[in-house]
Amino acid sequence: MRRVMSEVFGQTPVRVSRRGIFGASIAASSVLALASCSDDGGEEVDVDELSKGAMDDFAADSQFKATEPFSLSLLWTEWPELPITDSWQFFTEIEKRTNVKLETTIIPFSDAVEKRSLLISAGDAPMVIPIIYTGDENSFVSSGAILPISDYVEHMPHFQKYVEEWDLGDMIDNLKQADGKYYMLPGLQEVSVPVFTLIIRKDVFETVGGGIPETWDEMREALVKIKAEYPDSYPLADGFEAMSMLNYAAHAFGAQAGWGFGTGMMDDGSGKLQYTAVSAEYKEMVEFFRGLVADGLVDTDSLTAADDGSGGGSVTEKFANELVFAASGSNGTASDFAVALNETVGEGNYEVLQIAPPGGPAGMVCEPRNFWNGFMLNSEITESENFLATLQFLDWIYYNPEARELLRWGVLDETYTKDADGKITLNPEFRLDAFNINPDGETDIQKDLGWSNSVFADSTESRALKESYNTPTFVEYIDSVLATRTPRDPNPPAPLDELELEQAALLSTPIKDTVDTNTLRFIMGERDIAEWDDYVAELESQGLADYISLINGARDRFEEENS
Incomplete structure (x- = not known):
């Protein structure tokens, strides 16, 4: 089962397995530099005057129950394979x-993105707008259509507790717009690891490649050995038009690329921001992958076309037929590869492993810690007599641990059980096809009961909850990343005002198009790397200096106003 999802930045459609959705884990903070703002964020209201149905004793780790019933309007995104x-x-x-x-x-x-925008712009949006990633709120802030929710988080004790316990305060601060407020609340992750990385044939790498690569140089050495043993193969593939591989590889070179390119601006080490695509680090990354392609180590088709998993030369098919031995993917991709290998190599005759993103010249680093999707609120919620109760309800459903477990697994002792050690077991009459759990169960808790739905369940998670529905090999992956990789620091925020946001969009769009086109041309050998200076000159002729100055001006202003 596959679907197209929008990555964290809300820009690039990404095709992923439902079992591997999102994280789609890319440095959310990099997009914050293009945050718009309003002049004053609107006037804060007295929620005590809008407290019908609210609990007087609502506190962290308590069950919310409105003292009077009320209805709450909600925007629901419906996937074709999961009709509501x-x-x-x-x-x-x-x-x-x-x-x-x-x-x-x-x-x-x-x-969904277009429909959501139309509803908000027309003033017809429901009160609660879920599946919001950092940056999705930008275009709605200046109009006053969405609530500056930072004014009201004091009424959300679960949110405050887990921001503190999971050490996410600095990341929350980076959500601020130029007015010092933030307009969405994200899903919180106790542990954050890259969702997309390399999936490898562990048995082949160990017997032929010399072991599990820890760095890109070691990966190259292993690929050369595998190519010699399997001469018809192109052992490394992406399957996401190069956007996935460049995303997780870039950090090891000290750059940003692919899905993680964001605004293109990243910390230069001094607190200022530089344009990554003209940096020496970005060039070194491009040269490295150009070398892999030149030596026949990369399946170039996988760099120019998305893998829809339908066969006919897909990465999954090539992996199954031992033409590819390492490819981009998530834990769901690893499962897809295993299913395909069962049909070709045979169950028990292979091992598939999701490895930590290889290190490189910048060290054993990976993407910054990341948020998951959260929500924003229609600013008209402040006219509701149930405003405070709504804040309490959302605080419970998005951040209360028991609510999060309910949303993933259903009703305790009905759909699942939990032992003294906290291990969750789905009862045998139930199944969860999205994660291949109890495939013989009669009732799918997602399709038939609505649990594990992507509107609510794929948001805040403790480590224990994340591990409860993933495979043991994915738990090993989490351990390996946490033990051996250091998340890169997020880029310093540089939020733009409304006029600056328009200027940035006009400047950045053609520049980014030039970057994307030429990055792939250099890697594929369609353009000689000796023309790098000409490429930089092309970007400068498109206004790169003005764009950099605009972003750094916003950075200086934000630093001064929030120091």
């Missing part, structure tokens, strides 16, 4: 526990 039904246990159970009836406005995933 009113009969889902999800809706009835949430209402039973909280006294809150969710009233959904449904938009199709195929054009």
Whole structure:
């Protein structure tokens, strides 16, 4: 089962397995530099005057239940393979526990971003707008259409508790717009590891390649050995038009690329921001991958076309037929590869492993810690008599540990059990196809009951909850990343005002197009790396200096105002 999802930046469609959705883990902070703002963020309201249904004693780790029932409108993105039904246990159970009836406005995933924008711009959006990633809020801030929620987080004790316990305070500060406020609340992750990295044939790397590579240089050495043993192979592949591989590789070279390119601006080491695509580090990364392609070590088709998993030369098919031995993917991709290998090599005759992103000249580093999707609120919520109760409900459903477990697994002792050590087991009559759990169960807790839905379940997670539905090999992957890789520091924020945001968009779009085109041309050998200076000159002729000056001006202003 596959679908197209939008990566953290809300810009690049990404095709991933449902079992491997998101994290789609890319440095969310890099997009914050293009945050827009309003002049004053609106006037803060007295929530105590809008407290109908609110609990007087609501506190962290407590169950929220409205003292009076109320309805809450919600924007619901519907995937074609998971149609929403009113009969889902999800809706009835949430209402039973909280006294809150969710009233959904449904938009199709195929054009969810456009539909969401139209609803907000027309003033027709529901009160709660989920599946929001950092940066998604930018275009709505200046109009006053969404709430500066930072004014009200004092009423959200679960959010405050886990921001502190998981040491996420600095990351939250980076959500601030130029007015010093933030307009969305993200999903919090106790541990953050790259979702996309390399999936390898562990057995082949150990017997032929000399072991599991820890760096890109070691990866190159292993690929050369594998190519010699399997001469018809092109052992390294991406499958995501180079966007995935360049994303996780770039950090090891001290650059940003692919899905993680963001605004193109990154810390130069002094607190200022430089344009990564003209840096020596970016050039070194391009030269490295050019060398791999030149030596026949890369499946170049996988750099120019997305892998839809349908066969006919897909990366999955090539992996199964021992033409590719390392490819970009998530834990879901690893499972897809294993299923395909069962049909060709045979179960028990191979090992598939998700490895930590290889290190490089910049060290054993990976992307910065990352947020998951969260939500923003229609600013009209401040006119609701249930405003405070709504804040409490959202604080519970997004950040309370028991609520998070409920959203993933359903009802304790009905759909699943939990032992004294906290291990969760899905009862045998139930299954979760999205993660290949209990495939013989009669009832799918996602499709039939609404649990593990992507609107709510794929957000805040403790490490224990993340591990509860993933495979043991993915847990090993988490351990390996945490033990051997250091997350790169997020880039310093440089939020732009409304006029600057328009200027930045006009400047950055043609520049970014030139970067994308020529990065791939250099790597594929269609343009000689000796023309690097000419490439830089082309960017400068498109206004690169003005763009850099604009962003650094915003950076200086933000630093001065928030120092």
